[in-house]
Amino acid sequence: MEMNRVKQIVSSPADIPVYYNGVSVWIDGYDEEKQMATVHLRDGRLNERWDVPVAELKEG
Numbered sequence: 001m002e003m004n005r006v007k008q009i010v011s012s013p014a015d016i017p018v019y020y021n022g023v024s025v026w027i028d029g030y031d032e033e034k035q036m037a038t039v040h041l042r043d044g045r046l047n048e049r050w051d052v053p054v055a056e057l058k059e060g
Contacts, residue, residue, distance in 0.1 A: 001057040006030050006037055009059075017060035020052050030054065 001018075009016045010027050018025055018039075025039040028049060037057060040049045 001054055001059060003030065003032055003035060003054050005059065006054050006057065007032075019058045019060050020050075020056060024060070025057075027057070 006027060007030070009018060010030065018027055020039055024042040026042055028038045028040060030037045031051075035054045036051045037054050038049055038051050039057075040046055
């Protein structure tokens with residue numbers, strides 16, 4: 001995925017499916033300079049967040 005799309009998804013009111021390694025995630029934020037996104041699983045475990053490369057995110 002590209003950073004511009006990550007920004008659109010984060011600011012969108014719509015529920016846009018995003019996957020990291022085949023697992024459904026929410027994008028919590030991003031670091032444009034590092035090309036990283038902070039994500040958590042869609043199953044509600046908000047305390048488990050990861051910084052992942054934006055390029056490895058897939059829109060589903």
